[in-house]
Structure formats: C-alpha cells, structure tokens
Amino acid sequence: MRAPSGPDVSVGDVLLSVENVSLSFGGVNAVSDVSFDIRKGEIRAIIGPNGAGKTSMLNIINGFYQPQQGRITFKGQTRSKMRPHDAAHGGIARTFQNVALFRGMTALDNIMAGRTLKMHRNFFWQLLRYGPAMTEEVEHRRRVEEIIDFLKIQEIRRIPVGRLPYGLQKRVELGRALAMEPDLLLLDEPMAGMNLEEKEDMSRFVLDVNDHYGTTIALIEHDMGVVMDLSDRVVVLDHGIKIADGTPDEIKGNQGVIDAYLGVAH
C-alpha cells in the first residue's frame, strides 16, 4: 500500500472504497479479492490488459453487477452490494465503453434525462405545464444549457443522437452524466475509438470537469499517454487481480505491470 501523501496527490477523504471484492460468472473469476479506494477530488485510473476485469469493477461500483464477496463503502456507508438506483441517487454517474445513449432522443433530451432524479414535481402539474412544475423545468433547462455550453455541443442539441458521429455521441454521454451533478463520475474508456484531436478534446473536458466542478473521476483507459497525463493515482488489474496501485510514475516503473502488458519470458 502506498502512503497517500505523495506531493502530486491531492489528498482528500476517501469517497469510495472497495474491500476484498470478488465477482465470478460461472467458473470465470472476473474480479478476485480486489481492494482499492477513490479519494475525493482525484482522477483515479483503472488500467489493465483486455479481460482484466476493469469494466466489471465499474459495474460493481454502480450496481450493475452484484459481487459475491466483499464490501463497498461509499460516502461512509458500507454495503455488500450497490443497486443501480442507489448508486444514481447517491451521486454516481457513468458513461459506457460502447456508448449507451437514448438513440431516438435529441442530444438535449438525452442530457435532460440525466436530471430525472433532480425533478420532483408531480407529473400532474407537468402535464398541465403549470406553475412550480414549469419553473422547475425551466431551471433544469438552464443547467442543461450550461453543460451544453461547457461541452461545446450547442449546434447539435436538436439532433437525434443516433445520427451523430461517434466522438460527439461520447460527448453527449458525458453531458448526460454531468447533468446528474455526480460526486463520482465513472468513465469507461472515454477515448476509445477516437482520433488524436478528439482525444485531446476529451482529455481537456475530463480535466475541466475535475477542476471546474470538483468532481471525483474514476476512468478506464487504454491509451497510456492519456492515463499518465490525466490521473492522480492508478490501479492496475490483471486477470481480475490487483497487481499494482500508485502514482503514474510508480506504475511506469513497476515490473509486474510491465510483465502483465508485455508478457513474461519463460
């Protein structure tokens, strides 16, 4: 375990920790006895070769998968499993490896959908578009427009997202997650399939979200350059087992990590 006081780490309280979590599908161990924590305000990367269990880990954190063993502590509350609804309520938002948007809806509606949990007015008033419900709708629209400005997607807001190019879809998906005003944002390969320019844009957005909104971010990424530039701390998984945990510099020099990526000579 690394002491959490390196000079390049903004030391916050632990926001989320997973302890001894294991998950298997039939006989396949997706995640075995993994423990790590995510601290408030940091950008935490989860890396590892294909099939290392990274996405499974995110799915456990936001409740899509229920681990067979282990504990998850989020905002001081410990439980053996999350439920998607609890996760979303508690302030965990996420994006997906292969974009999961509401394809038939416009970019604007997609991002508005991110505010579902923030809307409280009775549907009866919404139906009548009356009084408090209307004020509420307007207020949410304002917040959504801010996000749209922030992500620079003003001109595509009325277009059904199914028609947008991949890079923009990823951006809309990020917008939807931001609309939830999350405390913890999980990004599953936010730069996958992007060209260099799009990657740079996305990296900037990730850093800005972290700076600007103070959002804690956990991200899975294969582009090592991006990972080393963005993250404060990195956890490395291989075949479902944690093999390293530390600052980018420590990870770069870690022999176990190099072996996992390049293979070991026998």
Place this chain on the structure above:
Amino acid sequence: MHLLYMIFIDPFVQMGTAPDLLVQTLWEGLVAGVLYALIALGFVLIFKASGVFNFAQGIMVVFAALTLVGLYAHGVPAFLALAMTIGVMFLLALAIERFVLRPLVNQPDIILFMATFGLTYILIGFGELIFGGDPKVMIADQLLLPNGSYTVKMFGGFVQMQKIDIAAAVIASVMVASLAVFFQKTRIGRALRAVADSHRAALSVGISLEYIWVIVWFASGIVALATGIMWGARSNVSFALEVIALKALPVLILGGFTSIPGAIIGGVIIGVGEKIGEFYWGPLFGSGIEEWFAYVIALVFLLFRPQGLFGERIIERI
C-alpha cells in the same frame, strides 16, 4: 372491360348516387377503426417502454373482460366490479414486472417477446381455470353504457348509429388523448422513452425500470379493460376475442409502433378502408374481403414507409 368498370367506375358511381350508404359505411368503419386503435394503443404503450411486441395484449383484453363479468356474476355490483378489475390489472402488472420482466433485464428484445408468449398461455390457462371457457355476456347495461340507436336523416336516406358505438368512440378518443399527453409532456414520459432506448443507460441515470414497467403494463391493462368492455358489448366475452389483437398488427404497421396518435389514425384508416373495401369492392371477390383487406393495406405500407406514418425514423449506423 367489364372488370375494369367494376373496379374503377362502378363503386364511385354507387358512392355518388347513394351518399347515405357511403356515410353509413364510413361511420361503421370509423367505429371499428377506433376500437382497433384501442387495441393498438395497448401494444404501443408497451412497445414504447420496452421495445417489446407484447403478444399477450389480446389475452389481456379477454382476461380483463372476464374478470369484470365474473366478478359481477358473483354478486359484486357493476361499478365495484369495475374498480376491482382495475385493481386486478394493477396486480397483474406488478406480477408481470416481478416474475417476467425483472429477471430478464438487459436481455435481447426477442427474449422478452418470447416471454410474452409464455405469459399468453399462462393467462389463457388461468382464465379458463377460474372463469370457465364458455362465452359470457358483457354487463354493458349495468355499466350504464347506452344501447339502442340514433337514426339520422341524411342525403335523402337514413344513417343509423348505435349508441354504444358513439360511446366507444368517445371513450377511446379520451383515453388516447390523455395517454398521449401523459407520455409526451411528463418526466415519466421522458423516462419511458429512455427505457425503451437503453436499459443500462436508463439505470445509470437513476430511472427505475421496475417503476416504469409497472406503470406501462398497468396503463396497457386499463386499455385492455376498455377494449374488452367495448368489444364484449358488441359481441360477447369469450377467448375468441383474443384474435382481434391480430387486427392491431396492420394498424401498428400503418401508424408506427411507437406513436400514440399513429395508433388512432392507423386504426381509423384500417377500419374505414376495410368497411369501404368490403362494401364497394367486396362483391367482386364474392365478399368477405374484410377479413384480409387490412393486411393488404399494411403490406403496401411496408413497401413504402416501413416505419409507419408516425413512427420514429429508424436510425442505424453501419
């Protein structure tokens, strides 16, 4: 020559010379169409929320009607029986969500579709077990639905309108309008469309699938009940009613699987089309074209507008 005359000239001559008959046919088509629209609406609700074609919709109509009639037969007053039937449809929605849909979250649509087949046969078996298989009479009078008819003098002839048909048209229109507004204008409506597009994305923003599914299955249960009452009042309540659900297919193809206004306009086009076709062109084929004419209209539509009149454009990236 004679055949061409019979197809292209004669029907229109008839329409022109006996406009009262034309109006009568149009009216009957309109009523049939509104009832088709009601059935189609049940499908649309569930399709919108889960992307699943609910094969069990027809049997839900029968089940709702049987429950209503059965309760009344056991001495429950008509309106209490109606309220209790609504309660039963809610319990049914809860049960379907808990035991059919929840275990199948994130499965491909075809799996859910097959599950609705299973549901159909469970409801048939369950319904026969409790209510027996013999046809029953709908308690239309007890529910204060009007009977008898109006005869309107028009174009030198008479047009007859059954009061029950007028009531059906009014009730169906009100239901369609309120459901359309409910699903277009509320947060639940947006959540519903979200769930239809992607389960996991909906879950990730905190939309509760359980909640949405119970709502739509309950809504379509209510629609099924209304359909059952109206159709039951015109014929009687038996398991044979289940096949009217198949009439909803051409309506859906016309109107689009995802559009509530589409369901009602599609229903009217099909209803009117089939009555007019039967009355004016039917004799050419020895009559009886009403049974299949709707499917021909649907086929023609499939060629030119596969998403239906109001369906969402199907956007697929390759």
